[in-house]
Amino acid sequence: MNAHGDFLIIGSGVAGLRAALALADAGTVTILTKAEPTESNTGYAQGGIAAALGPDDSTDLHLQDTVAAGDGLCDPDAVRVLVEDGVRGVRELLEWGAAFAREADGRPSLAREGAHSVRRVLHAHDATGREIGRVLWERVVRDRRIRVLDDARASSLLVERGACRGAAYVDRAGVIREIEAGATLLATGGAGQVYRETTNPAVATGDGVAMAFLAGARVADLEFVQFHPTVLSVEGAPRFLLTEALRGEGARLINRDHEAFMARYETAGDLASRDRVARAMVREAERTGSPVYLSLAHLDAAFVRSRFPTIAQVCGEAGLDLAADPIPVSPAAHYMMGGVATDLDGRTSVRGLFAAGEVACTGVHGANRLASNSLLEGLVFGVRAAHAMTRPAQTAVWAETAEVVPIAPPEGPAPSSAAVRDLMWRQAGLVRDRVGLAGAVQQLQAWVAVSLRPDGGLPVPTGDREAASLAIVGWLIARAALRREESRGAHFRTDRPERDDIHWRRHVADVRAD
Numbered sequence: 103m104n105a106h107g108d109f110l111i112i113g114s115g116v117a118g119l120r121a122a123l124a125l126a127d128a129g130t131v132t133i134l135t136k137a138e139p140t141e142s143n144t145g146y147a148q149g150g151i152a153a154a155l156g157p158d159d160s161t162d163l164h165l166q167d168t169v170a171a172g173d174g175l176c177d178p179d180a181v182r183v184l185v186e187d188g189v190r191g192v193r194e195l196l197e198w199g200a201a202f203a204r205e206a207d208g209r210p211s212l213a214r215e216g217a218h219s220v221r222r223v224l225h226a227h228d229a230t231g232r233e234i235g236r237v238l239w240e241r242v243v244r245d246r247r248i249r250v251l252d253d254a255r256a257s258s259l260l261v262e263r264g265a266c267r268g269a270a271y272v273d274r275a276g277v278i279r280e281i282e283a284g285a286t287l288l289a290t291g292g293a294g295q296v297y298r299e300t301t302n303p304a305v306a307t308g309d310g311v312a313m314a315f316l317a318g319a320r321v322a323d324l325e326f327v328q329f330h331p332t333v334l335s336v337e338g339a340p341r342f343l344l345t346e347a348l349r350g351e352g353a354r355l356i357n358r359d360h361e362a363f364m365a366r367y368e369t370a371g372d373l374a375s376r377d378r379v380a381r382a383m384v385r386e387a388e389r390t391g392s393p394v395y396l397s398l399a400h401l402d403a404a405f406v407r408s409r410f411p412t413i414a415q416v417c418g419e420a421g422l423d424l425a426a427d428p429i430p431v432s433p434a435a436h437y438m439m440g441g442v443a444t445d446l447d448g449r450t451s452v453r454g455l456f457a458a459g460e461v462a463c464t465g466v467h468g469a470n471r472l473a474s475n476s477l478l479e480g481l482v483f484g485v486r487a488a489h490a491m492t493r494p495a496q497t498a499v500w501a502e503t504a505e506v507v508p509i510a511p512p513e514g515p516a517p518s519s520a521a522v523r524d525l526m527w528r529q530a531g532l533v534r535d536r537v538g539l540a541g542a543v544q545q546l547q548a549w550v551a552v553s554l555r556p557d558g559g560l561p562v563p564t565g566d567r568e569a570a571s572l573a574i575v576g577w578l579i580a581r582a583a584l585r586r587e588e589s590r591g592a593h594f595r596t597d598r599p600e601r602d603d604i605h606w607r608r609h610v611a612d613v614r615a616d
């Protein structure tokens with residue numbers, strides 16, 4: 103028998119949890135989450151959450167920095183919502199007891215990160231996401247109107263006559279179940295696992311984008327994948343993020359000769375936007391034939407260890423002293439700017455289906471996300487989507503058309519997750535070109551066709567399903583990157599190295615053919 107509820111939320115990161123709290127007064131809420139409830143990108147977020155709270159800051163300035171990072175593709179109305187609702191959302195978190203670091207006078211301590219013109223990042227040292235998740239989770243578990251099903255992996259959206267009426271999921275015993283709801287929110291987070299090197303945990307396999315695309319929802323801006331420049335790069339150690347806040351506090355990128363090289367590539371030096379820093383690092387490593395390093399040796403060692411305790415510990419486990427040693431770093435896939443296209447209230451192009459957080463493409467990030475704007479996005483748009491879910495009849499509409507994408511007939515062997523990740527890293531990563539992208543699209547298209555069930559849905563066994571999800575999202579990323587014949591924000595093509603506003607100041611969107 104199918105379960106019923108008023109509202110279904112898929113995902114228990116910042117967006118899903120905040121939406122659940124906003125919905126509980128309006129009806130019964132079920133959260134499906136595919137692993138432990140706290141396992142999410144949110145739980146690993148380090149640097150912080152941006153909000154215009156400082157004496158030298160304003161929402162206008164935060165908007166300007168966000169739009170500048172977005173490289174011509176942000177939706178200014180969405181950014182206005184982000185920065186203004188964001189101040190309220192962060193104040194609410196403080197009222198709810200978020201233990202952010204404080205100055206001696208009690209005001210929240212504000213950190214600096216790349217491409218922010220002032221200090222505006224609230225943080226819980228280097229474990230901000232864990233603290234935000236704790237505050238939201240504690241409220242969710244206390245609320246009896248919210249039911250959480252963990253180890254419950256959504257496998258497809260139930261769509262009838264163009265409207266979403268819930269989702270199918272696989273429970274921890276491997277049984278397929280259905281849950282019906284008046285409104286369904288995708289809060290499934292990102293897709294870092296599409297790439298061989300990533301900062302994202304294992305749950306970030308892009309399932310929301312894959313399910314939404316298969317259900318006929320519009321997806322957009324998927325060519326824009328952010329690669330974080332500084333990830334611990336030690337053989338055998340996990341690809342652990344080394345927060346940008348390290349450079350905000352004075353850490354420098356150095357080459358094998360201990361030369362701080364960023365100023366040679368970028369006027370903003372170590373605090374240039376992420377895509378620029380990442381590409382400069384690759385060029386420097388190619389030039390010298392050696393890895394590049396992050397150095398904090400010139401900073402006060404006690405400050406370094408107390409400000410970044412988690413990172414100091416992880417480096418220690420890899421045999422490195424964060425405060426003294428050059429720390430080998432390299433870029434890794436970090437964040438998906440595109441996703442399921444939504445309006446400012448989380449509505450998608452499918453009636454009854456909503457999206458918020460990293461899975462959504464609201465237009466706030468454009469071609470590149472400003473650091474620490476993502477936790478904020480989840481908080482702000484989780485609430486807005488929740489309010490809209492109480493009125494599920496409308497869908498979002500767009501002025502620009504989407505390309506209608508058929509799925510080819512199945513042929514050839516099914517992919518492994520590792521094969522998809524490797525292909526994406528080599529041919530659709532930080533530096534791209536037409537030949538590599540065209541090859542990736544062709545291979546991924548074949549993999550998608552052979553991965554799907556005969557009815558066009560995602561397969562059920564975990565391994566097959568993960569590979570299918572990765573192949574779909576990888577295919578959509580590579581297709582969009584091939585079409586965008588310019589370089590902009592996080593999307594860089596060696597065969598089209600310039601930004602081309604005449605032809606490409608627009609979004610690339612796809613929708614599945616019926």
Ligand code: FAD
Nearest residue numbers: 113114115116117136143144149150256291459460476477
């Ligand atoms: P998530 O927090 O990723 O939650 C997604 C949820 O969906 C998870 O519970 C997952 O298990 C569940 N899920 C996925 N698929 C399914 C399925 N099929 N069925 C059921 N459940 C499913 N951003 C900042 O703003 N500041 C930072 O300092 C920062 N640091 C970061 C550091 C790291 C290492 C990483 C990886 C990201 C960081 N980010 C940061 C980005 C930010 O953490 C994420 O973009 C944000 O937390 C996404 O929140 P979300 O709620 O959309 O998704």
Ligand code: SIN
Nearest residue numbers: 148149345346473474
């Ligand atoms: C970081 O701490 O460097 C990551 C911040 C972010 O992704 O916004």
